[in-house]
Amino acid sequence: GNSVTQMEGPVTLSEEAFLTINCTYTATGYPSLFWYVQYPGEGLQLLLKATKADDKGSNKGFEATYRKETTSFHLEKGSVQVSDSAVYFCALSDTGTASKLTFGTGTRLQVTL
Amino acid sequence: KAGVTQTPRYLIKTRGQQVTLSCSPISGHRSVSWYQQTPGQGLQFLFEYFSETQRNKGNFPGRFSGRQFSNSRSEMNVSTLELGDSALYLCASGQDNYGYTFGSGTRLTVV
Numbered sequence: 001g002n003s004v005t006q007m008e009g010p011v012t013l014s015e016e017a018f019l020t021i022n023c024t025y026t027a028t029g030y031p032s033l034f035w036y037v038q039y040p041g042e043g044l045q046l047l048l049k050a051t052k053a054d055d056k057g058s059n060k061g062f063e064a065t066y067r068k069e070t071t072s073f074h075l076e077k078g079s080v081q082v083s084d085s086a087v088y089f090c091a092l093s094d095t096g097t098a099s100k101l102t103f104g105t106g107t108r109l110q111v112t113l
Numbered sequence: 114k115a116g117v118t119q120t121p122r123y124l125i126k127t128r129g130q131q132v133t134l135s136c137s138p139i140s141g142h143r144s145v146s147w148y149q150q151t152p153g154q155g156l157q158f159l160f161e162y163f164s165e166t167q168r169n170k171g172n173f174p175g176r177f178s179g180r181q182f183s184n185s186r187s188e189m190n191v192s193t194l195e196l197g198d199s200a201l202y203l204c205a206s207g208q209d210n211y212g213y214t215f216g217s218g219t220r221l222t223v224v
Contacts, residue, residue, distance in 0.1 A: 034212060043117075043203055043215035044156075089156065098213050099144050100169040103156040 006104035023090035031092040117216035131192040138206030145187040150201040
């Protein structure tokens, strides 16, 4: 079956540091890949997505590239801010729509001044 | 444009009772998906409804059921509640492969 593996958290960084959150996946076929972010007490917000190999998703300074050869979709940001503190979820969908997502366990990011 | 609205935000129920949660999707979205989020199991897909029909189903027991109305609003029902059903229940609506929009969730506590 499908699965998503994320690096364990929490990840603690100083403001303006470089962020990488690793994500690898197992799936049949060619899934679509997503990053969602969850702030305390809220639901999930779509951060970025990629639907085919070598696609790069980007939003709000975050980027992730769909690497089929390494089955990875690592999240990066060049300079994090305190406001980026949240839980980040990597997810995949193999249904042709994003209606049925398989999520990773989430990685908590804490950014300090 | 209004987002996905879930009601109620919080619920406390007793073991053995049943509960109904509601989700109003973004206007124009015909697909609604439900997820359960717990500290131990993370985010798990429950089911998806599209145009009043269940289109996808996750691996949950039959105590978990759902339905969708003609206006795309959806409800999920959990019967014979167990302590392990305590969770944040999230619904999401969408209409294409861009990505679904999630509501803020209903936090269910079973005592």
